[in-house]
Amino acid sequence: MCGILGLVSKDPIDRGRAHAALDLIAHRGPDGDNSWHDSDANIWFGHRRLSIIDLSHAGDQPMHSADGRFVLIFNGEIYNYVELRNELIAAGVTFQSASDSEVIIEGYRAWGVGVLTKLNGMFALALYDRGQRMMLCARDRHAEKPFLYTMGDRFFAFGSEYKALLALPGVPHDHDELRVVTETCQPGSSADRQRQTVFTAIEQLLPGEAMVVNCATLERKTWRYFDIDLTRQRSFADPKDAMAEFRDLFVDSVRIRMRSDVEVGSCLSGGLDSSAIVGAVRHLLGPDAVYHTFTGRFPGTPADEWHFAEMVVNASGVVSHIVEPTVDRFIADLPSFMWHNELPVGSSSQFAQWCVFRLAKEHNVTVLLDGQGADELMGGYEQYFAFYIRSLKARGETARLARELPEIERRYPAAQMDRAMRMKSAVPQRLRHALAHMLNRGSDIRFGLKPGYSEAVSEHTARQDLGSGDPLRDALYEDSFERFLTTLLRYGDRNSMAHSREVRLPFCDHRLSEFVLSLPPELIMGNVQTKRPIREGLREFLPEAIATRWNKQGFRPPQDLWFTSPGFLELMQDTLTSSSFRQSEIWDQKWWLKVLDRIRAGDLGLGWNLWQPFIHEMWKQHFLKPATQGIEPKRLAA
Known part of the structure; x- marks a missing residue:
């Protein structure tokens, strides 16, 4: 498990600036700090190591193949590396280490990009082929490990975290504020499901994707090496x-x-x-x-x-x-x-x-x-029963539906949207927004957005029909x-x-x-x-x-009770009255100050709503501003 940062350029690389950017993700790998630079090809790889497999220096990265052709930096673990290593040894491969990293290198030599389909693990990797001047980049099937990248006219860079890429010369710091707010209001809606990240200059590989970069021209090709055939269905007699x-x-x-x-x-x-x-x-x-x-x-x-x-x-x-x-x-x-x-x-x-x-x-x-x-x-959440019921209807499972539906409604009362919720969702958002402000009531987070943005942030991202039936x-x-x-x-x-x-x-x-x-x-x-x-x-x-425990309880603190803490209430007050929040183009300061008053009066459940503008403002203060000014994390933690 590690932190990686890499640069390919048509111009000489400022290794001092590159290593300073790598230092920003030193927390990802306190056990090793190494880099490699090819001045002729203008390529630089930086690696921070957290030693897990083969703790010796033989497992250090950037890792070079014995013949010098391949150079690898890799973040993650390959869990089936033992089986793959044995398969390669049986084919005549000699290893210089006991690490899973070297298995990637020799696997690529043996199977080309097909090695990716053999890896069972979590990973973000970049493997440079010096003979071809090509670089293979890849991310694991579930996207457990990050692979972020940015590209200018004369460079390509990739890394494990935003802060490292934003610290590189030539990488703009612009971000899409509406996308950040949408993600803040609806986690899972935008920041991680698209190739474009919330930072305008930074993209990411998606789950199960790979990319080949021509290191001479910076041309790149991206494809998905893993997907699941959703039309395939197995049947079991028992x-x-x-x-x-x-x-x-x-x-x-x-x-x-x-x-x-x-x-x-x-x-x-x-x-x-x-x-x-x-x-x-x-x-x-x-x-x-x-x-x-x-x-x-x-x-x-x-x-x-x-x-x-x-x-x-x-x-x-x-x-x-x-x-x-x-x-x-x-x-x-x-x-x-x-x-x-x-x-x-x-x-x-x-x-x-x-x-x-x-x-x-x-x-x-x-x-x-x-x-x-x-x-x-x-x-794992009771709301999935709505899809389960639709699936049974599509399959004509009427007997099972008749048998299970009453018990679903008894055991999981929130499994399906009730009539009141359906009626409320049918009211146009603009009207709901106006009534909430007129009556000083309501808990929809979008009521705290300024007109126009309230409609732009949709309540539910539409589901896709993936064709499985x-x-x-x-x-x-x-x-x-x-x-x-x-x-x-x-x-x-x-x-x-x-x-x-x-x-x-x-x-x-x-x-x-x-x-x-x-x-x-x-x-x-x-x-x-x-x-x-x-x-x-x-x-x-x-x-x-x-x-036999039927209720699902997420792992989270009693966040509503935090709002009984004088220190937390003071932090909220300071946040909402700050000049930054007052000048926001998206958040409605007056609404949220009224929400804070309602919380002080005992409506603690609204604390889950107030968390969203609060944490967005904390992000701007404690990440966005320092990252764009090049402040090191140790100064923040002091």
């Missing part, structure tokens, strides 16, 4: 067979993600996903191996899930570590938190995640397994590879890397995605349950109370 196959794939996904030359632990929330991972780890390690878990707690509030996490701790015999993400801790960490996240975050749950990763660092556990990805792949499958695919998960993966990357931790996600194994998205809807959400493959296929790893 649902138990499907659950058994899912179980085997999942256990193997966990197994290969435990490969490491440093200590591996787990994030544990007490939810279904992280609990299943811890159970599978204990199954693989045996009863006596020491294994550490890290949990965020919110004692005395409805957000506290320790009761469930404790069940897993007791059942698995792990060593448990606990942190309490408080509002005072958030205020103290805010400048550094925003600097590292680089874009506004959807809620305080991202700060809770930040605290868990910092806790792991305090206990010297470098690698963490986490349950991210299961909700989007297997319908199955609305549930389309929704799960879209949310896993284009919408919500890609944003959550950005949060996880920035929060883990801020503390030099590596987070690995067993549910983001492409084999699991291909399998689940080939299942009929009843094997994903049938029998009135979210994430049926986990509840039934992984039952042996779960305490009964967790396997």
